Amino acid sequence: MSPELDRFHLLIRSVSGEPRSGGRLAALLDRQEPAPWPEYTAAMFEMTIELSFKRSLRQAWQEAARRSAPPRPPQVEPSVPTSLDELHASTVAEFIALLRTIRLRSGLSLPKIAERAGLPRSQAYSMLSRGNLPTKPEQVRLFVITCGLPEPQVVQVMELWTKLQ
Incomplete structure (x- = not known):
């Protein structure tokens, strides 16, 4: 007791x-x-x-x-249902489209992603709206992690970013 x-x-x-x-x-x-x-x-x-x-x-x-009371299990954000086959991009436009798909599947708004990732809101918007490849790899990484991608898929997205540089 x-x-x-x-x-x-x-x-x-x-x-x-x-x-x-x-x-x-x-x-x-x-x-x-x-x-x-x-x-x-x-x-x-x-x-x-x-x-x-x-x-x-x-x-x-x-x-x-x-x-x-028994301890509550930690709240875990669900992973984005993205298969490794879907993580491909041979052009900058395809890479940006991939980032948009990841964001849509996460169910998070861009302001919420920016807040959770510690990114400026304008950076989150420009990552998906401009026609250029995002210039800062740490921001791309934070973006996809915040969207819920598991680590192996984060690595693959970062490899795609590196190839398109």
Whole structure:
């Protein structure tokens, strides 16, 4: 039992006294993990408890529930569904079209890509709108990584950029 849950159970006992054996509240207080809050409120329904103390109980329960919850898995951005066969460009126009396709499949707006990649917004727009090859490789790399390409595909895009230089 966590210290937070133990504290919460002590607070309940301070109000209710020792719950009767076999009762709903006794069963809740025997648990090693916090029960959902409505179960506690139902068990304490007939008790006369001041509102301020009910708030204290609720806060203690929230802390106990937070501490005993399993850790959340990290949020992972989905990869862009682009096959290695699609990652080809023999001209600058094809390379820019490839960058546009990657951006569209990412589902991100250009301002959002620029923000996440730490690029100037104007640079993100010009990368896709001008007829020239982007000049800075680190910006191209940041752009495709932010769009969700996995590392092997990022490497292939950068090889295409190098060949077109």
